[in-house]
Amino acid sequence: MRKTKIVVPLIIENVSDFEAISVSDYVSADVVEWRADFLSVDDILILAPKVFEKFKNNKILFTIRTTSEGGNLKISDKKYIQILEEILNFDPDYIDIEYFSHGRALSALTDFRQKIVLSYHNFDEIPTDLTTRLIKMHGEETAFVKAAVMPEHECDVLDLLQITRDLTLEYGENFITMAMGDLGRISRISGYLTGSCWTFASLEKASAPGQIRLAEAEKILNLLEENLF
Numbered sequence: 380m381r382k383t384k385i386v387v388p389l390i391i392e393n394v395s396d397f398e399a400i401s402v403s404d405y406v407s408a409d410v411v412e413w414r415a416d417f418l419s420v421d422d423i424l425i426l427a428p429k430v431f432e433k434f435k436n437n438k439i440l441f442t443i444r445t446t447s448e449g450g451n452l453k454i455s456d457k458k459y460i461q462i463l464e465e466i467l468n469f470d471p472d473y474i475d476i477e478y479f480s481h482g483r484a485l486s487a488l489t490d491f492r493q494k495i496v497l498s499y500h501n502f503d504e505i506p507t508d509l510t511t512r513l514i515k516m517h518g519e520e521t522a523f524v525k526a527a528v529m530p531e532h533e534c535d536v537l538d539l540l541q542i543t544r545d546l547t548l549e550y551g552e553n554f555i556t557m558a559m560g561d562l563g564r565i566s567r568i569s570g571y572l573t574g575s576c577w578t579f580a581s582l583e584k585a586s587a588p589g590q591i592r593l594a595e596a597e598k599i600l601n602l603l604e605e606n607l608f
């Protein structure tokens with residue numbers, strides 16, 4: 380029995396690409412993350428009914444990764460909240476909210492806390508105040524707290540693993556962390572040690588540096604976790 384859940388990003392860059400997407404490619408994903416920021420706002424809302432219909436048998440995490448946190452869409456708080464409110468009409472299992480860039484969305488959507496994956500992304504470093512940030516995020520009592528950060532040295536990766544382990548022991552199992560890039564790859568398969576609940580693994584196109592391909596992630600996690608849970 381594997382413990383770590385595998386999240387597979389769904390990346391649609393043009394409405395015309397949608398029909399070619401095969402649901403069967405995602406059959407082993409525990410959660411499908413629609414990274415909607417690869418589309419324009421208008422196209423997100425055009426495609427939403429079709430995406431939720433096509434993936435009706437999958438758990439869906441809806442994510443807008445904004446340019447403030449390494450994504451593709453630059454939008455106001457107001458528009459960010461409007462889109463999330465629209466998408467909530469399709470009853471996604473989870474929605475991502477960028478806590479430090481669009482925190483107002485959390486108070487606007489406070490009734491949906493158990494769907495919220497509260498997130499923080501830093502593509503430049505692992506900030507020295509990461510533990511403080513994660514504790515503050517945990518205090519918001521959402522479904523999950525997620526941090527994707529960029530290591531510079533090996534010790535940064537080891538520090539993240541220890542921080543995740545310590546927070547999980549202290550506050551419970553709702554942390555998701557990853558050190559991005561090639562250097563951080565071990566953090567994507569060490570949830571059985573650290574308590575990180577989810578890992579993101581890619582099909583063709585990765586949605587962040589260092590992601591492991593889905594087929595390999597499954598094999599590695601099944602091997603590492605098979606006799607532990």
Ligand SMILES: O=C1C[C@@](O)(C(=O)O)C[C@@H](O)[C@@H]1O
Pocket residue numbers: 388412414442444475498500525527557559579586587588590
């Ligand atoms: O926040 C995350 C984690 C991630 O950045 C990663 O490093 O795998 C990938 C993103 O698609 C997702 O929204």
